[in-house]
Amino acid sequence: MKGRLRVNAFAVYTMFTVLLALGLAVAGEIKQDWQTDWDQTLRAAKSEGRVVLYVSNQYDEFFREFQKKFPEINVVTVIGLGPETIQRIMAERRAGRYIPDIYIGGANSGYNVLYKAKAFDPIKPTLVLPEVVDQSKWWKGSHRYIDEEGQYLLAFNSVALPFVGYNSKLVHPDEFKSYWDLLNPKWKGKIVGYDPTLGSAVDTALVFFYSHPQLGPGYLRRLLSEMDLTTSRDGRQITDWLGAGRYAISMFTTVGRIRLDDAKAQGLPVDWFGPRNLKEGVPLSTSTGNVGLLNRARSERREDYRELAPLPGGPDRLPKDFQRQGLVEDRCSERPRGFLGAANRRGDLREYGYS
Numbered sequence: 001m002k003g004r005l006r007v008n009a010f011a012v013y014t015m016f017t018v019l020l021a022l023g024l025a026v027a028g029e030i031k032q033d034w035q036t037d038w039d040q041t042l043r044a045a046k047s048e049g050r051v052v053l054y055v056s057n058q059y060d061e062f063f064r065e066f067q068k069k070f071p072e073i074n075v076v077t078v079i080g081l082g083p084e085t086i087q088r089i090m091a092e093r094r095a096g097r098y099i100p101d102i103y104i105g106g107a108n109s110g111y112n113v114l115y116k117a118k119a120f121d122p123i124k125p126t127l128v129l130p131e132v133v134d135q136s137k138w139w140k141g142s143h144r145y146i147d148e149e150g151q152y153l154l155a156f157n158s159v160a161l162p163f164v165g166y167n168s169k170l171v172h173p174d175e176f177k178s179y180w181d182l183l184n185p186k187w188k189g190k191i192v193g194y195d196p197t198l199g200s201a202v203d204t205a206l207v208f209f210y211s212h213p214q215l216g217p218g219y220l221r222r223l224l225s226e227m228d229l230t231t232s233r234d235g236r237q238i239t240d241w242l243g244a245g246r247y248a249i250s251m252f253t254t255v256g257r258i259r260l261d262d263a264k265a266q267g268l269p270v271d272w273f274g275p276r277n278l279k280e281g282v283p284l285s286t287s288t289g290n291v292g293l294l295n296r297a298r299s300e301r302r303e304d305y306r307e308l309a310p311l312p313g314g315p316d317r318l319p320k321d322f323q324r325q326g327l328v329e330d331r332c333s334e335r336p337r338g339f340l341g342a343a344n345r346r347g348d349l350r351e352y353g354y355s
Contacts, residue, residue, distance in 0.1 A: 038128045046072040054078045054085050056288035057103040074133055082109040082288070087348050089114065089294070103292045107146045108203075110153045110290050115146070116244040120292040122151040157289025162282050163273040165250040165260050167242050173271070179215060182223065189228040189250060192238055194253035196224070196231070202252040207282040217279060235259070243268035 045051070053063075055077055067075050078100065080088065086109045092099055112121060118249060124143075127133050135142050146153040164182070166173070170190075175181065182191070194202050209220045223229075230247065232238050235258035242250050243263055255261050255272050263270050275282045 003281060034128050034130060034133075038229075041128065042070075047069070050074045051102070052078070052082070052100045053102045053104060054089060054100040055102075056085075056106075059104060063191055082106040085109065086113050089119070090117070093117075093119065098294070098296045100294050103294055105288050105290060107153070107155065107286050107290050110292055111146045114292060114294070115153055119294055120152040121295040123154050123291070123293050124151050126293065146286075147346045153290055153292045155286040155290050158284045158286045159289070160275045160282050161204055161285050161287070162253045162272045162274050163208075163252060163254050165242055165255065165258070165270060168247050168269045170245055170248040171279060173273065176273060176278060179209070179219065181229065182249065182251075183219075187227065189230075190248040191227055191251055192230045192232060192247040192249070193251040194231070194235070194238065194258075195233045196252060197274045198233060204254070204283050204285050205252045212280055239263050239268075239270070243270050243271075293331075350352050 049072060050072060053075065056079065060077075063075050063077055067073075078085070078088070078313065082105050085103075085105055089100060089103070090113065123146075131137060138144075143150075144155045146155055164179075184245060195204050196206060206220070209215050210217055210224070212219075229251070232241075235253060238250050238253065239258045239260055241247050242260075250258065250260075260270055260272055271346075275280075
């Protein structure tokens, strides 16, 4: 796409390489001779021999590659969902146990709890490799941080998030060119959605509708008041209902959250509208593509974390810049093939969502 910056397909991997190594050693002032600084960091990392990460399950491929390249460094990963991971980290810190070196997970969890608890050390001063430091190689020519200070929680990745599924026996996708087509009276009473009161599970879709210049509050008001939506708090139930034909369309939750891709692979008559199907596009989100370096027992950075509830908040608590966008665009313009599932690939023909 015109104007899109290209980077090596392993730019994200090299970011992990930097952060994994730096999780093992305190980085000094960045020298002009980055190679010397990098070599010193690797020596310190190999000497310590272990790095602990609390992460989602989406980055196993990178960890395996890192382990192959640096067999002297044992990579220990603790995998869990956002709220579970945050609760664990905070409980451990209250008990005086500072186990993980690196957090990789959601923006809400990382910002509303860990950042506000002053649990992070700055990432920015620790970046070393030229392909990571050079911001011209990143999406729109800059690093993006979730925190206002632009130092602690780096958004390094994002994915397309389709959130409208359908029963392929009941819906002909060619009938849909826009989200406005969902307001056709023929679909009244035939749409099931994730409960909009659930917060972070549906925030991305709601903010997308509300903020999109071609949709907006009027569209959202009509959708919720005129279409007689059925809601559920159970993602598996939504997929079962959709596959069985009880409802024709599902909304407000991503393909991955309700395992619609798995259901399709198993032969159920389900599919979804991807980034290229509807003219307004789909939202882009950092999802779990945010990284922070967790600090150790430092009382001057931990004085108020006990006052924080160990649960993530909604998007209204994010910095204003991220509220306004309603989404976060890709940090890097490429990633290794096979890393993302088909539902989350944004493609290369046009810019999806809005900014």
